[in-house]
Amino acid sequence: MTHTDNTTPPTAPAASGSEATANRRTAAAALLALSIGGFGIGLTEFVIAGLLTEVATDLDVTVSQAGHLVGGYALAVVPGAVVITPLLMRRPPKYALVLLLAFFVMGNTLSASAPNYEVMLTGRIIAALAHGGYFGIGAVLAASLVPAHRKASAVAALFAGLTIANVLGVPAGTFVGQQLGWRSVFWLISLVGLVALAGLITLVPRTRPEQNQLPIGRQFRTLAGPQVLTSLVTTALVFGGMFGTFTYVEPLLRDVTGYSASAIPWLLVLFGVGLFAGNLIGGRAADKHPDNAVLVLSILLPAVILGLGSVAALPLPTAVMLTLLGAVGFATVPGLQARVLRHATGAATLASATNIAAFNLGNTLGVSLAGAAIAGGHGLRSPTVTGAALTLLGLALIVVARLAARRRSSRRAEVSAPR
Numbered sequence: 001m002t003h004t005d006n007t008t009p010p011t012a013p014a015a016s017g018s019e020a021t022a023n024r025r026t027a028a029a030a031l032l033a034l035s036i037g038g039f040g041i042g043l044t045e046f047v048i049a050g051l052l053t054e055v056a057t058d059l060d061v062t063v064s065q066a067g068h069l070v071g072g073y074a075l076a077v078v079p080g081a082v083v084i085t086p087l088l089m090r091r092p093p094k095y096a097l098v099l100l101l102a103f104f105v106m107g108n109t110l111s112a113s114a115p116n117y118e119v120m121l122t123g124r125i126i127a128a129l130a131h132g133g134y135f136g137i138g139a140v141l142a143a144s145l146v147p148a149h150r151k152a153s154a155v156a157a158l159f160a161g162l163t164i165a166n167v168l169g170v171p172a173g174t175f176v177g178q179q180l181g182w183r184s185v186f187w188l189i190s191l192v193g194l195v196a197l198a199g200l201i202t203l204v205p206r207t208r209p210e211q212n213q214l215p216i217g218r219q220f221r222t223l224a225g226p227q228v229l230t231s232l233v234t235t236a237l238v239f240g241g242m243f244g245t246f247t248y249v250e251p252l253l254r255d256v257t258g259y260s261a262s263a264i265p266w267l268l269v270l271f272g273v274g275l276f277a278g279n280l281i282g283g284r285a286a287d288k289h290p291d292n293a294v295l296v297l298s299i300l301l302p303a304v305i306l307g308l309g310s311v312a313a314l315p316l317p318t319a320v321m322l323t324l325l326g327a328v329g330f331a332t333v334p335g336l337q338a339r340v341l342r343h344a345t346g347a348a349t350l351a352s353a354t355n356i357a358a359f360n361l362g363n364t365l366g367v368s369l370a371g372a373a374i375a376g377g378h379g380l381r382s383p384t385v386t387g388a389a390l391t392l393l394g395l396a397l398i399v400v401a402r403l404a405a406r407r408r409s410s411r412r413a414e415v416s417a418p419r
Helices: 017-050 052-059 063-088 093-112 117-128 131-144 148-180 182-203 216-223 226-247 249-257 261-288 290-310 315-342 348-375 382-416
Strands: none
Touching: 017 052, 017 063, 017 093, 017 131, 017 148, 017 182, 017 249, 017 261, 052 063, 052 117, 052 182, 052 249, 063 093, 063 117, 063 131, 063 226, 063 348, 093 117, 093 131, 093 182, 131 148, 131 348, 148 182, 148 261, 216 226, 216 348, 226 249, 226 290, 226 315, 226 348, 226 382, 249 261, 249 315, 261 290, 261 315, 290 315, 290 382, 315 348, 348 382
């Protein structure tokens, strides 16, 4: 159980100019190390989508089976976030993150050397155990390294690694994998993990565990509240629809649109540019009206996904829709994250990690439905149909939740009105 210290610490003397500069440099170095870890984790999750054909051929499995390497990773994020994170929250954050990155390196090393599909899947699962806890605990640690007015920027720096992994890392990893073999990419990711691990050990200061937390049991009860549960399920459905579509986009671009293998990395750059723009737009929209942002984007997303499927035989429109998929799909993330945290007071670390688990649980669902559609003979466009269906379910849940919230507000207003 985490104990909250209610004593007031003595006021520290103001830091001199040189001390403040040194503190800023220390924080910047620590945030860089955290961001490198985020880059490696993001690359691990997403790069395989650009190498699906190569992986399937080398491991002698179908494309839909290779897609389960993405879904299996996403599913393994859930126990990592919900079980491992609470166990590590009582430890100093630096210790917890070092342990998580060790799992990450171990899993990717196993994936790189995997002799068959089963060993590859095992490596993916081991690496995934680090995912939720790294971002949940890392976000709290990043915020603790800077003054109050810079906490949001510090958390953004952690997630910048994830964004850069999608904008630059996935296209570059796809290119390297096509030239040197997909295994070379996982060896490089293992190296990135070792660099991040060294950075954590040498650059990140040792801090105390987060103090302003509810006891673990009450944190889980907070997550079980109706508003939080609704938010988590919405996250899973909306993002699962997008990711289920994206996972199978490489064979779609090759076999339906007719792009060459050498064009795939550049198309993934377009997706990454859309993702980057979507993060910025979605973040600003969520700052102003988070619920409205989620609603509007959840209306746009199924339209974009279906649009991608409908123009898949046309190279230029497909490239445009792929960019829009990245923009609209990832613009939903800030609003979905903000909605969960707003209703999970006293459980910030666990709520953050659990919402990341919800993203990945949705990924598993989306990839599984899309893979089943392909395996059932419905063609490489079918993931756009299953993806749109999931996002529409998420939209329906959002609408129902908003209507229920309005009815509750109306009832409270009637009860409190003077008679």
